[in-house]
Amino acid sequence: xxxxxxxxxxxxxxxxxxxxxxxxxxxxxxxxxxxxxxxxxxxxxxxxxxxxxxxxxxxxxxxxxxxxxxxxxxxxxxxxxxxxxxxxxxxxxxxxxxxxxxxxxxxxxxxxxxxxxxxxxxxxxxxxxxxxxxxxxxxxxxxxxxxxxxxxxxxxxxxxxxxxxxxxxxxxxxxxxxxxxxxxxxxxxxxxxxxxxxxxxxxxxxxxxxxxxxxxxxxxxxxxxxxxxxxxxxxxxxxxxxxxxxxxxxxxxxxxxxxxxxxxxxxxxxxxxxxxxxxxxxxxxxxxx
Amino acid sequence: xxxxxxxxxxxxxxxxxxxxxxxxxxxxxxxxxxxxxxxxxxxxxxxxxxxxxxxxxxxxxxxxxxxxxxxxxxxxxxxxxxxxxxxxxxxxxxxxxxxxxxxxxxxxxxxxxxxxxxxxxxxxxxxxxxxxxxxxxxxxxxxxxxxxxxxxxxxxxxxxxxxxxxxxxxxxxxxxxxxxxxxxxxxxxxxxxxxxxxxxxxxxxxxxxxxxxxxxxxxxxxxxxxxxxxxxxxxxxxxxxxxxxxxxxxxxxxxxxxxxxxxxxxxxxxxxxxxxxxxxxx
Numbered sequence: 001x002x003x004x005x006x007x008x009x010x011x012x013x014x015x016x017x018x019x020x021x022x023x024x025x026x027x028x029x030x031x032x033x034x035x036x037x038x039x040x041x042x043x044x045x046x047x048x049x050x051x052x053x054x055x056x057x058x059x060x061x062x063x064x065x066x067x068x069x070x071x072x073x074x075x076x077x078x079x080x081x082x083x084x085x086x087x088x089x090x091x092x093x094x095x096x097x098x099x100x101x102x103x104x105x106x107x108x109x110x111x112x113x114x115x116x117x118x119x120x121x122x123x124x125x126x127x128x129x130x131x132x133x134x135x136x137x138x139x140x141x142x143x144x145x146x147x148x149x150x151x152x153x154x155x156x157x158x159x160x161x162x163x164x165x166x167x168x169x170x171x172x173x174x175x176x177x178x179x180x181x182x183x184x185x186x187x188x189x190x191x192x193x194x195x196x197x198x199x200x201x202x203x204x205x206x207x208x209x210x211x212x213x214x215x216x217x218x219x220x221x222x223x224x225x226x227x228x229x230x231x232x233x234x235x236x237x238x239x240x241x242x243x244x245x246x247x248x249x250x251x252x253x254x255x256x257x258x259x260x261x262x263x264x265x266x267x268x269x270x271x272x273x274x275x276x277x278x279x280x281x282x283x284x285x286x287x288x289x
Numbered sequence: 290x291x292x293x294x295x296x297x298x299x300x301x302x303x304x305x306x307x308x309x310x311x312x313x314x315x316x317x318x319x320x321x322x323x324x325x326x327x328x329x330x331x332x333x334x335x336x337x338x339x340x341x342x343x344x345x346x347x348x349x350x351x352x353x354x355x356x357x358x359x360x361x362x363x364x365x366x367x368x369x370x371x372x373x374x375x376x377x378x379x380x381x382x383x384x385x386x387x388x389x390x391x392x393x394x395x396x397x398x399x400x401x402x403x404x405x406x407x408x409x410x411x412x413x414x415x416x417x418x419x420x421x422x423x424x425x426x427x428x429x430x431x432x433x434x435x436x437x438x439x440x441x442x443x444x445x446x447x448x449x450x451x452x453x454x455x456x457x458x459x460x461x462x463x464x465x466x467x468x469x470x471x472x473x474x475x476x477x478x479x480x481x482x483x484x485x486x487x488x489x490x491x492x493x494x495x496x497x498x499x500x501x502x503x504x505x506x507x508x509x510x511x512x513x514x515x516x517x518x519x520x521x522x523x524x525x526x527x528x529x530x531x532x533x534x535x536x537x538x539x540x541x542x543x544x545x546x547x548x549x550x551x552x553x554x555x556x557x558x559x560x561x562x563x564x565x566x567x568x569x570x571x
Contacts, residue, residue, distance in 0.1 A: 047464035048435045176462045179331045181531045245466030250536040276543045
């Protein structure tokens with residue numbers, strides 16, 4: 001069974017005037033069909049307003065489809081009686097760390113979720129400890145969250161989700177408000193959760209460097225999925241990505257520019273190491289070292 | 290005409306348990322018309338520094354001179370300083386409040402004792418300069434997209450016709466194209482209005498592409514100051530303080546280490562391309 005499966009998912013934002021008459025209808029999602037396997041790390045790219053966040057909100061039933069269906073671990077999100085199971089299966093982390101932290105001590109914040117699930121106290125403390133260790137924040141368990149850096153707060157927010165033992169975490173631009181160090185911390189944490197704890201990850205981001213390790217990249221535009229594939233397949237299509245207001249990592253762009261200028265480089269170079277390797281080969285062959 | 294920062298020190302909550310020195314002995318000269326990138330990790334003092342430049346925060350030691358006048362003089366007109374030094378905060382769109390885009394942008398100049406015509410001209414001019422199309426000026430600012438809102442907020446500061454424009458992470462949260470659009474517009478404004486621009490940014494790639502001078506802050510001190518090529522040549526030290534150089538700078542240095550004798554001062558894709566092609570073509 002796939003972790004997440006959608007077929008022809010459509011969502012319309014309907015605006016009404018003061019009398020309740022429909023003023024306008026915006027199709028935020030338009031026939032999205034996709035499948036995310038358990039244990040995968042999937043990145044979703046798309047410009048502001050492309051429908052990424054609307055899609056994310058469907059995954060834990062904050063929004064329900066206008067048409068089509070979405071299954072989370074086989075549960076139809078429209079079945080109201082499964083709501084809590086769905087939300088426990090797929091946890092969400094949002095952009096602003098300050099909006100997600102509610103307690104005055106880190107460990108209490110992390111315990112808030114399982115407490116609401118009715119988990120026995122002893123088990124809660126066990127989960128709090130495990131989750132904080134998993135995100136590398138255990139030493140901060142007795143600190144006040146407001147004294148933490150943005151990256152640390154976001155890791156606490158992730159621990160709070162982990163403590164509910166979800167199978168899947170959806171992160172909606174978790175690094176948008178962080179500095180480069182904070183971004184690295186959060187991405188490293190998420191990758192570890194994926195590889196070590198086998199949590200399925202759905203990462204929505206505007207930073208191209210963050211998706212190069214994903215199993216699969218989905219690009220959205222105008223409420224539709226317009227590209228999907230491995231990072232290498234996606235980033236090989238520089239012009240197409242740019243037409244969707246996206247970009248490629250700077251090193252990919254450099255390799256692409258050099259290839260256009262005649263250097264025989266492969267498409268979709270994703271890291272400095274690959275780049276040096278490929279350029280080295282060109283220069284060695286030409287005997288021009 | 291310039292901004293001179295002389296031995297500036299700032300301590301938060303002095304004499305309390307929360308005492309923290311945010312700025313330490315900063316001395317800088319910012320000349321008219323410069324395009325400066327201010328970088329440093331969170332908590333390095335960037336935001337505290339820029340808030341000194343228009344007198345929002347008063348130093349606990351040292352001085353700031355604007356066009357030769359000490360802004361801490363008892364009779365210095367700070368209100369006027371704030372019209373000359375425009376500060377665009379992070380997520381400035383959160384400060385939009387009026388019922389239409391035009392009214393929002395008019396709000397600043399309306400408080401400058403200008404004629405209504407002058408207010409209109411400034412507002413239209415600023416909106417045009419940030420690329421807001423005419424058919425949106427009567428829309429509610431809340432109906433716009435994130436990138437458009439941000440541009441309206443920047444127009445609100447531009448309409449004050451500042452001599453110095455300071456932007457604190459103007460591209461945060463925007464998609465790649467939106468980032469390029471905003472920065473291209475800021476560069477255009479810098480060229481056309483001949484104003485000084487200070488850009489606070491976390492993106493080394495953006496800073497390298499646009500600015501002429503980079504100031505690096507760490508623990509309240511200005512630790513590097515110079516042209517992008519010069520500053521990013523210290524990429525190893527930059528890493529030590531939680532920053533990095535653009536990816537292409539790493540690429541050319543890594544090529545060199547592998548024995549391919551490229552020039553290693555590239556900080557943009559175009560420069561790196563030229564450096565690699567020069568070697569490859571022999």
